[in-house]
Amino acid sequence: MVLGLTPSNLSSQSQPGSILQNCLNAVFTDASLRTFPQDLNYFFKINAYNLDYPVHPAAIVRPKTVEQVSAAVQCAVKAGVKVQPRSGGHSFANYCLGGEDGALVVDLVHFQKFEMDRTTWRATIGAGTLLGDVTKRLHDAGGRAIAHGTCPQVGIGGEE
Numbered sequence: 001m002v003l004g005l006t007p008s009n010l011s012s013q014s015q016p017g018s019i020l021q022n023c024l025n026a027v028f029t030d031a032s033l034r035t036f037p038q039d040l041n042y043f044f045k046i047n048a049y050n051l052d053y054p055v056h057p058a059a060i061v062r063p064k065t066v067e068q069v070s071a072a073v074q075c076a077v078k079a080g081v082k083v084q085p086r087s088g089g090h091s092f093a094n095y096c097l098g099g100e101d102g103a104l105v106v107d108l109v110h111f112q113k114f115e116m117d118r119t120t121w122r123a124t125i126g127a128g129t130l131l132g133d134v135t136k137r138l139h140d141a142g143g144r145a146i147a148h149g150t151c152p153q154v155g156i157g158g159e160e
Helices: 019-027 042-046 066-079 131-140
Strands: 059-061 083-086 104-107 114-117 122-125
Touching: 019 059, 019 066, 042 059, 066 083, 066 104, 114 131, 122 131
Parallel strands: 059 104, 083 104
Antiparallel strands: 114 122
């Protein structure tokens, strides 16, 4: 048992030697970019927004390239696992973790690109950027702002 997870709520895709784990290990050779339920830092990497809705992903990956995103999705398809992108993690029912146990979470935290064209005032903002960061970057890039709610932890889908 790993920190309160029992075998009944760990899917076979979460196990060492599974199709999903073998494939993700091959794609993400840097172990800091992938997390499985057996890892000691698993619960910190889940980063659930609402602890009243426990959701346990089969794995969490934090790709740095578009190619890694594509390869992670291909791994999930091979393993028959749902893919859930996460660009912030602000969801009252933890939909950013798949909404139910067993999803592959593709955390887009490394895609926080920001560019501002000062001629057109058009901003290009990468997925994984939180609203609080967008607000600061818009202001710093030319005193601009957007209308939004009061929660700075909301992530945006963005573009890459």
